[in-house]
Amino acid sequence: MNIRLIPILRVALVSACGLAMPVQGQGPLPPPGPGSLPFADRALDATGTPVPSMKSLTQTDPGQPIPSRDANLPALTGSAGEYTISRPGHYYLTENLTKRVVIDADDVTLDLRGYLIEFAPSLEVPPGTQVAVDGGSGAGAHENITVRNGHIKGAWLMGVRLGKTCRVHDLQVSNVNTYGIRCGQSSSVELCTVRAQKPEAGVPTGPGPWSGIHCDDGSVVRGCIADTIHAIGILAQSGSRIVDCAATDCYGCGIVTANGSTLSGCTAKSCGATGIDVGTSVTILNSTALQNRNEGFRLRGGCALMNCTSRGNFEEGYFAERSTYVGNPLPPENNVAVSFVQCVAQLNQWDGFRTDFDCLFTHCSADKNGSPPLQPGQTPPPLTGTSHGFNVSDGCQFLNCLSVANYASGYKGGNNNRMEGCTARSNGTWGIELASNQNVVIRNFVRNNVTGQISVPAGNGVAPLTDAAAATPTSNLTF
Secondary structure, three states: HHHHHHHHHHHHHHHHHHOOOOOOOOOOOOOOOOOOOHHHHEEEEOOOOOOOOOOOOHHHHHOOOEOOOOOOOOOOOOOOEEEEOOOOEEEEEOOOOOOOEEEOOOOOEEEEOOOOEEOOOOOOOOOOOOOEEEOOOOHHHHOEEEEEEEEEOOOOOEEEOHHHHHHHEEEEEEEEOOOOOEEOOEEEEEEEEEOOOOOOOOOOOOOOEEEEEEEEEOOEOOOOOOOOOOEEEEEEEEEEEOOOOOOOOOOOOEEOOOOOOEEOOOOOEEEOOOOOOEEOOOOOEEOOOEEOOOOOEOOOOOOEOOOEEEEEOOOOOOOEEOOOOOOOOOOOOOOOEEEEEEEEOOOOOEEEOOOOOOEEEEEEEEOOOOOOOOOOOOOOOOOOOOOEEOOOOOOEEEOOOOEEEEOOOOOEEEOEEEEEEEEEEEOEEEEEEEEOOOOOOOOOEEEEOOOOOEEEEOOEOOOOEEEEHHHHOOEEEOO
């Protein structure tokens, strides 16, 4: 049956095709009228000739280009020796510049689009007198400004200077005279690199103190690098956050922040002063200070540190002091403890940890800290100091800490200290050396310390030092 249907279907298809009527051509279509479409959407001009389909940068970007080609915008042409932004909005560079950009308005976005603003000296503009991107200073500084995506280089006074609630993102600033990036409070600086040209010899003198990156209170500095800065690498004032930043080879401190701030995931290496220097009540997490000229970390009362490492610094690994630093208008803060959790001090030339007030040490370790005394005829190093693993004054507590192979004592303290579950091994003098009274020393393990295991005068709660066979629940052990 199927075979019989095939001829019938074929005939039907042929018949249907044969019945189709021929289609008549419509002829050429006239081009649209001259004003019928926007210019950029027309394919043909009035004569029917194709027009270019590419749009210009001005047509695709809603902002204003710098330099401007519009004679009606003389402030953006550079004819006055600079480019001045006087209205809110979006502005972008279309080429490298050798003149500064002045932002004389709030609510401005300046996109450098990868271009360079480079200092070009002249009789009218000597080095160190202008800011490359300047949003003003003091009470006249403009707010809510964003500067992003480009390069600033040369002997500008500063790279970027902005007011409050500003944002600087993805900039590289190099070889400026003072601040690389300077922002007011509640600002953010992200993914920026600031660096200075290393002098051939000596430390340069300048208008200091200044910083590679400097932000006022309540700011965020994230993912930034400060390299070879001639003063402080990165500084943020009170209540700020510094996250995932690095300061290397700076002539002053590496990273500095004031009271009530948080610092996380940062590194300060080979700086000319303290690696990381903070005010009171600062939280520091997962950070490292390495081979700095003074302390690795310098702290004030109320700070909390966790998972930090201080290694190979020329003075203490960690130094916690009362708030009596120069310029502090407040009286010293008494009994405001510092807490160290799982922090490490290794190979520092002075003490691993040093404090002159209450501190809590939990699961911390101090290894191979301290420098041996000079031998006859040996040239003294630039800095000298003490050589203990932990060197504390009064009111400290140690829980499950380790002090090994330090040049002097493993633990050295004054009075009102408590030590429990700690280890002191192979230190150059005493394992545990407490010089005063009202200390508690229980359940510690001490061994192979050169001068002796425990040195504590009368009037202290010190459990007996025994071997395992004669131990009690509170005994200090040795083998």
